[in-house]
Amino acid sequence: MKKILHKANTRGSANHGWLSSYHTFSFGNYYESSRMNFGVLRVLNDDEVAPGMGFGTHPHQNMEIISIPLEGELEHKDSMGNKALIKAGDIQVMSAGIGVEHSERNKNRDKKVKFLQIWVLPNKVNVTPRYDQITLDKASFKNQFFQIVSPDPGDSGVWIHQDAWFHLGEFDPGLTIRKNLQDKTNGLYIFLLEGSCRVAGETLNNRDGLGVWETQSVEFEIQEECKILLMEVPMSN
Template sequence: MKTIIHKSNTRGHADHGWLNSYHSFSFGNYHNPERMNFGALRVLNDDTVAAGRGFGTHPHRNMEIISIPLEGDLQHMDNMGNSTVIKSGDVQMMSAGTGVSHSEFNKNKDKEVKFLQIWIIPNKEEVTPRYDQISIEDIATKNSLYQILSPNTDDAGVWIHQNAWFHLGEYESGITDSYDLKDKGNGVYIFVLDGEIEIANKQLGKRDGLGIWETDTFNFKTNQASKILFMEVPMVF
């Protein structure tokens, strides 16, 4: 088993006034040649957008883009005709493929919106752009992992053009659980949304990240009530 740890205070940071963003991997003006990606996981941004502000219309191409709101309401619009609001308890994905333009704004004028912006390098390029959004309230469980993304159209959660699986876990303190990798050659990037966990003999707190690869399974334990995101991706792509 190999591991790499990224403590929350080592992330890149950009404060644009209306946008406060922390980058687990190189993004924008933050460039760290040792933190370009974890396998096919290219971007993991922890974004806070001020009331009534947002990202104007901008293009993407050949990237699988996943948004996971943590607080507030995020207004999405794109040139495929989608106009939606995503909120905590939702997962949004967009296959940019041959090209898509979209905008994202804080729908509320009186409070911030917080969300994770995640980019996965696809295993197919120049696909027809596609958008999907789901509520995970019906599949969420306590003290066990539940799947929110996969490469399979008939699986739980959204699907993307990559051999990747995402799981969320909401745990009470003192729970031990395990993760079995879906595919040999994949690795898992664990991101602690809240709480504190112990994994691979390492202590992870809020917004810490840990990459694990060259293993088939691993255990973890919560030292506090915790919410955790597991992102399994190919290490070679």
């Protein structure tokens, strides 16, 4: 097994007043040549948007964009005609394909919205743009990893144009959980949202990230109640 550790306090950051963001990989004004991506996982941003503020209309092209709200409500509008509200417990996906424009805004004027913005390089370019969102049943990921993203439109979660699988789990302390990879040639990027666990010889705490590859499975020792996001992705496109 090979691995790369990204502690939370080593991430890039940006504070625009209305937006506070932490970047696991190079993004915007944050550039670090050793942290451009993990395989086809290109962007992992941990965003916090001030009340009533948001991202104005802007374009994307040939990227699979997944948003995972953690707190609050985020309004979405796009050039495909979609208008939607996403909140904690939802998963949103947008395949930008040949090109799409969208905006995102904190719906509430009295509290912040927090969400993860994730970009994955697609295995098909110039596709017709598409949008989807689902609401998860919280019981589905209690003490197990529940699939929230896959390459199969008929599978659980949302789907993307890439041989990638995302799972989400919330675990009680004292458990040991083993997760097998769908494809042994893929890598697995582990992002600890809350709590503490030990994996691949490393102790992970809030917002720590760990990428592992050249392995078929990973074991998690849950030290404190925790919430974990797994992103299994090809290591090359």
